[in-house]
Amino acid sequence: MxxxxxxxxxxVKILKFWSFILVHNWRRYISLIPSIFLNITQFLDMYFSNxxxxxxxxxxxFLVLWFNTVIRALFLIANRRKFEIFMENLEYMYxxxxxxxxxPIVSLLDEMTKTAxxxxxxxxxxxxxxxxxxxxxxxxSNERALxxxxxxxxxxxxxxxxxxxxxxxxxxxxxxxxxxYIPFTSIVVGYMMxxxxxxxxxxxxxxxxxxxxxxxKIVMMKIVWCIxxxxxxxxxxxxxxxxxxxxxxxxxxxFGATICALLFLLxxxxxxxxxxxxxxxxxxxxxxLFTLYWYADELSVQSLRMAVAAYDSSWxxxxxxxxxxxxxxxxxxxxxxxxxxxxxxxMTMQTFQxxxxxxxxxxxxxxxxxx
Numbered sequence: 001m002x003x004x005x006x007x008x009x010x011x012v013k014i015l016k017f018w019s020f021i022l023v024h025n026w027r028r029y030i031s032l033i034p035s036i037f038l039n040i041t042q043f044l045d046m047y048f049s050n051x052x053x054x055x056x057x058x059x060x061x062f063l064v065l066w067f068n069t070v071i072r073a074l075f076l077i078a079n080r081r082k083f084e085i086f087m088e089n090l091e092y093m094y095x096x097x098x099x100x101x102x103x104p105i106v107s108l109l110d111e112m113t114k115t116a117x118x119x120x121x122x123x124x125x126x127x128x129x130x131x132x133x134x135x136x137x138x139x140x141s142n143e144r145a146l147x148x149x150x151x152x153x154x155x156x157x158x159x160x161x162x163x164x165x166x167x168x169x170x171x172x173x174x175x176x177x178x179x180x181y182i183p184f185t186s187i188v189v190g191y192m193m194x195x196x197x198x199x200x201x202x203x204x205x206x207x208x209x210x211x212x213x214x215x216x217k218i219v220m221m222k223i224v225w226c227i228x229x230x231x232x233x234x235x236x237x238x239x240x241x242x243x244x245x246x247x248x249x250x251x252x253x254x255f256g257a258t259i260c261a262l263l264f265l266l267x268x269x270x271x272x273x274x275x276x277x278x279x280x281x282x283x284x285x286x287x288x289l290f291t292l293y294w295y296a297d298e299l300s301v302q303s304l305r306m307a308v309a310a311y312d313s314s315w316x317x318x319x320x321x322x323x324x325x326x327x328x329x330x331x332x333x334x335x336x337x338x339x340x341x342x343x344x345x346x347m348t349m350q351t352f353q354x355x356x357x358x359x360x361x362x363x364x365x366x367x368x369x370x371x
Contacts, residue, residue: 002087005094007113008190010120011183012087018179020076021083031176032073038173039066041150048151057265059149061281062134064254066148069181075247076184086239090194093236097201105201112193119291120186127178130284133277135171140274146170184247185288191240192295195233195337199302202229203309206329210314219318223325230306230332237299237337248292249342252355255285259359264366289352296339296347303337 003012003022015021019028042063049056076083097109138145144158147170155162209222259282266278307330315326339347 002084002091005087005091007094007116007194008087008090008187010117010124011187011190014179014183015076015187018176020073020180021080028077031173031180032070032077034169034173035066035070035073035177035180038148038150038170039063039070041152042066042148044153045149045151049149051149054265054268055149057261058278061258061262062148064258065181066177068251068254069177071250072184072247073180079243082239082243086191086243089236089239090191093198093232094194097197100201102201102204105197105204108200109194109197112197116186116190116193119189120183123182123186123287123291124178126284126287127182128175130280131174131178133280134174137277138167140271140277147174185292188240188244189291189295192292192299192339195236195240195299196295196302198233198236199299199306199337202226202233203302203306205229206306206309207312209326210317216319216322220322220325223322223329226310226329227325227332230329233303233337237303237339241339241343245340245343248339248347249344251289252341252345255289256355256359257362259285259356260362260366263359263363267363267367286356289355293347293349293352297349297352300336300338300346300348303333306333 003009003016005012012021016023017027018031019025042059045059046056046063049059051059094109097105100106134147137147144163146157146163146167150157150166152166157163157166205222206226209226210219262278262282262285266275266282269275269278310326310329310333313326315323318326341347341351345351
């Protein structure tokens with residue numbers, strides 16, 4: 001069962017519970033419809049807003065966060081079958097490595113699985129922490145406020161009983177939104193981490209093309225297997241890129257600007273409680289982006305090391321046909337297995353650094369203009 005695959009099981013079970021993948025039931029609508037309605041009222045609030053700049057920036061952050069949450073959920077629903085097929089292939093490749101029994105690779109897979117599970121739990125904990133900040137923020141405000149700025153035409157959101165109803169509604173849907181947003185990132189990271197393990201696996205097999213007692217025919221069969229496995233890895237990366245590239249583009253465009261705005265907000269808030277909450281918002285965005293770009297970069301780096309592993313094999317002892325096949329592997333593996341943002345920018349740590357640099361540059365400009 002896909003939901004029992006250890007490297008992604010936590011996130012699959014959450015997404016399955018809310019009926020975004022594997023099943024289709026009423027829970028999907030219980031979480032999605034209120035979230036879409038909230039996001040619409042947030043856009044209306046931005047259009048009609050006449051609040052101070054700090055409130056506007058804070059509400060823009062929530063608008064972007066909920067917009068990304070809704071888009072992720074809708075994307076999962078629209079591409080549910082693609083995700084399920086991808087996970088079925090992941091399950092097959094995962095247990096293929098387990099069955100092969102190569103101790104260094106199995107140990108690496110087990111360690112990566114533990115890391116993926118710990119990361120999923122940490123992301124959920126961070127999501128709970130930030131969500132708690134969302135709903136507690138109004139308690140530290142000098143005026144009556146809501147966790148998320150909204151505008152409902154014809155309704156005075158700060159008058160009773162509307163205020164109590166809206167506040168309760170936002171408190172209830174906040175953990176639902178967390179379960180829509182956080183597991184998507186964690187499951188994609190799990191996909192990337194397995195791709196890294198599979199790259200190590202191919203490197204290991206390339207370095208051991210000739211073992212004691214192997215004939216030239218066996219060596220050639222191993223080389224053919226390596227070529228086929230690399231082709232499977234290329235398909236795996238291509239399918240993964242198709243599933244994440246446009247979501248990554250959306251976050252690339254929105255989160256850079258949001259980090260800039262939150263840095264500016266951090267510069268103008270006055271109380272320690274507000275500074276702590278805003279800092280938590282910034283930390284959440286940076287952690288989400290860093291995790292994605294780190295493991296996408298690691299996948300690319302490990303795929304390039306396949307060519308080195310092929311060269312490190314005892315190729316001098318091979319016959320001419322085997323040498324020619326090995327050259328083919330080296331040529332193919334010199335092109336990295338790379339995920340891209342919007343099929344344009346590579347998902348690497350260099351791109352992540354560029355996002356932070358751009359956000360900080362615009363922040364300094366805003367700060368000078370404000371002062």
